[in-house]
Structures are given as structure tokens and as C-alpha cells.
Amino acid sequence: MSADQLVVTASPHIKAADTTPRIMWHVVVSLVPVIVASAWLFGISALLVIAAATLGALLTEQLAGRPGALRDGSATITGLLLGLCLPSGFPLWMAFLGGAFGIGFGKTVWGGLGQNAFNPALVGRAFLQAAFPVAITTWPKPGGSFWTLGGDLFALPFLHPVTDAVTAATPLGLWKFEKQVTPLGDLVFGTTGGSVGETAALLILLGGVYLAFMGCLNWRAPVAIVLTVGVFSGVMHALDAGKPDALFMIFSGGLMLGAVYMATDMVTVPVTNPGRWIFGIGVGLLVVVIRVWGGLPEGVMYAILLMNATTPFINRATQPACSAHPRGSRHERSSGGSGRAPWSERASIRSIVAPSADSRPGRRLCRPAAGHGL
Amino acid sequence: MMGMSQANLEAPVIKGTTGVVVLARHETRGAAVYPCIHCGRCLDACPVFLNPSLLGDFARVQRYPEMADHHLADCMLCGACSYVCPSNIPLSQLFQAGKAGLRRIPPPAAA
Numbered sequence: 310m311s312a313d314q315l316v317v318t319a320s321p322h323i324k325a326a327d328t329t330p331r332i333m334w335h336v337v338v339s340l341v342p343v344i345v346a347s348a349w350l351f352g353i354s355a356l357l358v359i360a361a362a363t364l365g366a367l368l369t370e371q372l373a374g375r376p377g378a379l380r381d382g383s384a385t386i387t388g389l390l391l392g393l394c395l396p397s398g399f400p401l402w403m404a405f406l407g408g409a410f411g412i413g414f415g416k417t418v419w420g421g422l423g424q425n426a427f428n429p430a431l432v433g434r435a436f437l438q439a440a441f442p443v444a445i446t447t448w449p450k451p452g453g454s455f456w457t458l459g460g461d462l463f464a465l466p467f468l469h470p471v472t473d474a475v476t477a478a479t480p481l482g483l484w485k486f487e488k489q490v491t492p493l494g495d496l497v498f499g500t501t502g503g504s505v506g507e508t509a510a511l512l513i514l515l516g517g518v519y520l521a522f523m524g525c526l527n528w529r530a531p532v533a534i535v536l537t538v539g540v541f542s543g544v545m546h547a548l549d550a551g552k553p554d555a556l557f558m559i560f561s562g563g564l565m566l567g568a569v570y571m572a573t574d575m576v577t578v579p580v581t582n583p584g585r586w587i588f589g590i591g592v593g594l595l596v597v598v599i600r601v602w603g604g605l606p607e608g609v610m611y612a613i614l615l616m617n618a619t620t621p622f623i624n625r626a627t628q629p630a631c632s633a634h635p636r637g638s639r640h641e642r643s644s645g646g647s648g649r650a651p652w653s654e655r656a657s658i659r660s661i662v663a664p665s666a667d668s669r670p671g672r673r674l675c676r677p678a679a680g681h682g683l
Numbered sequence: 684m685m686g687m688s689q690a691n692l693e694a695p696v697i698k699g700t701t702g703v704v705v706l707a708r709h710e711t712r713g714a715a716v717y718p719c720i721h722c723g724r725c726l727d728a729c730p731v732f733l734n735p736s737l738l739g740d741f742a743r744v745q746r747y748p749e750m751a752d753h754h755l756a757d758c759m760l761c762g763a764c765s766y767v768c769p770s771n772i773p774l775s776q777l778f779q780a781g782k783a784g785l786r787r788i789p790p791p792a793a794a
Contacts, residue, residue: 316711317688319776321762322704324712327769329720381717423718423770527723575722580736582723629732631754 329422332525333382336570339516339525340389343566346512347505350451351397354458355505361401362433363388365408373417383422387411390430390570393506394563394610395437398449400464403441407433427617428577431610438610448502450477477502480561481606484553496560503562510565517569530578531568533589534596535559541597552601564596567609577617584620584627591616685762685775717770725764725774731757735764735774742777747784755781 347355366388370378378384388408395404411433419425438445479502480491495501499509507513520526543555558564568589572578578588592612599608686704696703725735733754741750755778764774 315688315690315692316708317690318711319765319773320685320687321766321775322686322688322706322711323766324771325767325769327767328715328771329717329769332720332722332769421718423720575720580721580723580734581726585723624737628734628737628753629726629729631732631757 327524330381333386335520335523335525336386337382337389339519340386340393340506340570342512343393343506343509343516344389346499346509347393347397348455350499350508351449351505352455352457354449354462355397357401357458357462358395358397358399358404358505359389359392361404362392362395362408365405365410366391366412366429366433367408369409369412370417373413375421378421381422384412384416387416387429387433390506390566391433394430394434394504394566396445396448396503397451397505398447398462399444400441401462402464402466403437403444407437409433410436423576425576426620427614428571428574431571431614431617434610435614446482448476448479448482448504450502451500451508479503479606480557481600484557484561485600485606488551490553490557491561493556493560496557501561504566507563507566510560513565513569517573520569520573526569526573527575527582527585529582529585530572530589530592533586534564534568534572534593537590537593538564538596541594542601545597545601558597558600562600562607563609567592567596567613571609571613572616577620579620579623579627581624581627581629584623587623587627588616588620591619685760712771716772719770719772722769724767724769728763728767730761730763731759733758735778738781739764739772739774739777742774742781745784747781747788750778750781751785755785758782 344356344359347359363385366384367379370384374384388411391408391411392404395407411429411431414436415427415429415432416422416425434445478486480496482502483489483491491501496508497511499512501508517526517528517531521528538558539555542553542558545552546554553561572589572592579585592609595612595615596608599605599611605611686702719736719739721736723736725739726733729735731754735758738750738753738755738758741747741753747755758775758778760775760779762775765772765776768774
């Protein structure tokens with residue numbers, strides 16, 4: 310073998326098998342049961358809505374994104390998730406537009422994968438909610454023949470849709486406006502009105518468990534969301550029986566889809582584990598606040614988008630403590646005015662790290678031990 | 684796994700050489716590098732509790748003083764972050780460059 314056939318790379322020379330596209334495609338695979346359930350419940354029209362949103366996302370990524378960006382699978386996830394949180398009779402051109410907007414303004418203008426501050430699927434949905442508030446809250450009834458084309462699927466662009474489908478209010482809408490509580494069984498198995506992919510809470514949960522087992526999902530944010538919503542609404546239900554109980558809140562609306570698939574989007578949630586707990590708790594509180602006291606029946610989308618905005622601050626507040634420093638001393642550069650003990654007083658730590666290092670307050674480095682070989 | 688690659692088969696084995704590892708092409712890390720998706724695996728892997736994700740972002744734009752603020756000097760170049768990174772970002776190589784870059788910057792005069 311001649312030397313020019315040698316592969317010269319930077320160390321480490323081997324690598325864990327997981328790659329970013331593999332993680333993304335695992336998420337897509339875990340969404341398949343949810344998509345099948347949406348077809349089962351809402352028929353072919355659900356599949357058409359999902360396909361239109363995905364097509365919009367993929368086309369925009371191909372045209373506006375980085376070359377080859379389609380292969381990493383993240384645009385597919387965005388399109389599928391957007392489609393899954395739209396009602397089944399949603400006009401297809403609107404779904405397409407939502408996917409295109411979500412990728413275009415939620416992702417590529419930020420610089421593509423990994424750079425966006427807000428979840429692209431939710432950006433697309435927020436856009437659709439603002440632009441087409443009637444169409445996005447027209448919920449065709451689940452059930453009926455598979456081949457029935459519900460709602461205004463084929464409404465022409467920019468024409469006012471004419472709704473004549475049989476509609477069913479969502480459980481949250483029923484509770485908010487008519488004070489009716491949907492049975493828990495319907496919520497868990499998805500036989501209620503709602504967006505095509507958000508009703509089958511059980512299958513979404515299974516997809517999340519699969520992803521957590523495959524190591525493609527950090528469980529902290531979804532667990533924090535479900536626990537917070539459960540505890541907060543449970544306490545309120547105990548104080549005032551007119552408020553919905555915890556299980557209803559957890560299994561209704563988009564909470565499960567949001568918690569498992571939107572609040573685990575690694576790009577837009579905090580990178581640290583404590584940060585993910587804080588993020589989840591914030592989402593949970595906002596969801597309950599919006600649902601119970603807000604004007605909208607459902608608030609998962611806005612809760613997650615609002616917490617996405619706080620992600621940089623959460624990241625900054627929850628930086629890991631460097632092992633050589635006690636927690637609290639890591640922002641050494643800001644310690645000038647904070648009255649923290651200067652380095653020289655932390656002799657016990659310094660004696661381990663750098664026995665002979667003198668204290669130089671002006672120098673912001675945490676200094677290596679003598680003979681560290683740097 | 685943190686040894687140096689050799690491009691030249693004539694390289695001698697010297698006193699300090701602790702081992703020679705030969706890997707087939709398919710066993711080495713691929714060339715494809717993806718953007719950081721901030722999955723946080725490097726934070727879990729780091730033995731000295733740094734934030735390699737953030738340090739990598741700084742290193743790419745050569746903001747070495749900020750890297751120092753985030754305790755780059757405590758990085759011992761173990762390579763655990765590069766090993767787990769699903770985006771195949773050469774983090775430890777970036778940190779090595781960061782450390783070299785910092786050495787070029789004269790320390791501020793003592794206050």
C-alpha cells in the first residue's frame with residue numbers, strides 16, 4: 310500500500326455510529342404510525358393534507374436551502390409535523406403554503422439546519438393560523454369512509470372556501486365554549502375532532518418512547534411538560550371543579566404531539582439538560598395558562614414558540630459547571646462587581662488544579678495546571 | 684484513539700510511541716460534516732463538564748477569547764465530544780486550534 314492511499318484525519322479516528330441524518334430519519338420512521346392513525350381516523354384527506362405540507366417544505370428546502378440539505382431529513386420532519394397539526398379538510402394549497410413558509414421563513418433565512426430559533430413546523434402553523442383563521446379551525450368529524458374527501462381540500466388558491474362538511478369541535482373547544490368534557494378513551498385513541506395527527510395521543514407517546522430508546526430524543530423536556538401540565542391543572546381542578554382535570558389536559562389537543570415532537574426539536578430547545586427541564590416547565594405553564602385563561606382553546610403552539618424565544622437565555626443561565634471550578638464561579642469575567650470571592654481565596658480548589666498558579670484578576674482564563682502539556 | 688495519523692509509512696516508531704493502530708477506510712470517520720443541531724450529546728460526554736457545542740460555535744468564527752471565558756483551557760482534548768457528535772464536527776481539532784489561537788493573543792496586562 311502506498312502512502313497516498315492513507316486516510317489522514319484528525320483524531321479521534323473512530324466515531325459513534327449515530328449521524329444527524331440517521332437521527333432525523335428515525336424521527337420520520339417514528340411518525341409513520343401516527344400518519345397511519347391519521348389516515349385511519351380521517352381518511353384519505355388526512356394523507357393529502359400531510360402530503361401537501363411536506364411537499365411545500367421539501368420544495369422550499371430544495372430551492373432555497375443549502376445544496377443537499379434534503380438528504381438530512383429535517384425538512385421532511387418539518388413538513389410531516391406541520392401536516393399532522395392541521396385539520397383534515399384543510400385546503401391543500403394552504404397546507405403547501407404553510408410548509409413553504411415554515412421552511413422558508415422558519416429555517417432557511419436563519420441559515421438552514423441548526424441555526425433557526427423557532428420550530429419551523431410551528432412557524433408554518435402560526436403563519437396559517439394568522440392567515441387563515443377560519444380554515445384552520447374547521448375540524449371535520451373523524452370516521453366515515455376512507456375515500457371521502459372532507460372539507461375544502463381542493464379549494465382554489467385565494468378563493469374563499471365554502472365549508473359544507475360535517476364538523477366536530479375539538480375537545481378543548483368543547484370544554485372552553487360549551488363546558489363539555491370528552492371521555493378519556495376518545496382522547497387516548499384519537500376518536501375526537503382535531504388536527505389529523507394530534508388526536509391519537511397513545512401512538513404519539515409510543516413514537517416518543519421508541520425515539521427515546523433509540524437515543525434520538527432527550528426525554529427531559531416532554532416529561533417536564535406533561536408533569537407540569539398534570540400538576541398545575543390537577544391543583545386547579547382540585548381547587549375549582551369547573552376547571553378541566555389533569556388527564557384531560559394531558560391527552561387533549563396538541564399537547565402530546567407538541568411535547569414529544571416539537572419540544573424535542575434539538576435545534577430550538579436548550580442544549581443543556583437543566584435547560585430542557587426549565588423549557589418543559591415553561592411550556593407546561595404557558596399551555597395551561599393559555600388554555601384556561603386565554604381566548605384560544607389551544608395554546609401548545611404559542612407556548613412552544615414563546616419558550617423557543619427564551620432558549621438562548623436558558624442556555625446562558627444553565628451552562629455546565631466546568632469541573633475545575635465550583636458551580637457559581639464559572640462567570641469569572643462578571644465577578645468584578647458581583648462580590649464573589651476572588652480566585653486566590655479558593656485555595657482548596659486551586660491547590661488541586663494549579664498548585665503554584667498566582668491569581669491574576671485581569672486574566673479571564675481558567676488556568677491549566679503546571680505541566681498540563683498544553 | 685487520540686493519536687496522530689501518519690501520512691507516511693516511513694515514519695519511525697520512537698521511544699514515546701505507545702502503540703500503532705491501523706484502521707480500514709470504512710472504520711475511520713467519514714468526511715461528511717453536518718451543521719450542529721445542538722443535540723447536547725457532547726455536553727453529556729464531556730468529562731470536565733464543558734459546553735463543546737458552544738465552544739465549537741465560537742471556534743468556527745475564531746472567537747478565541749470567548750472560548751477562554753467558557754473554560755477552553757480546561758479541555759484536555761480527550762476527543763469524547765468528537766466521538767459522540769452525530770454531525771461529525773471535528774470538535775477536538777477545533778479546540779486544539781482555539782488553544783493555539785489563544786496562545787498567539789498576548790494576555791492583557793495585569794490590572
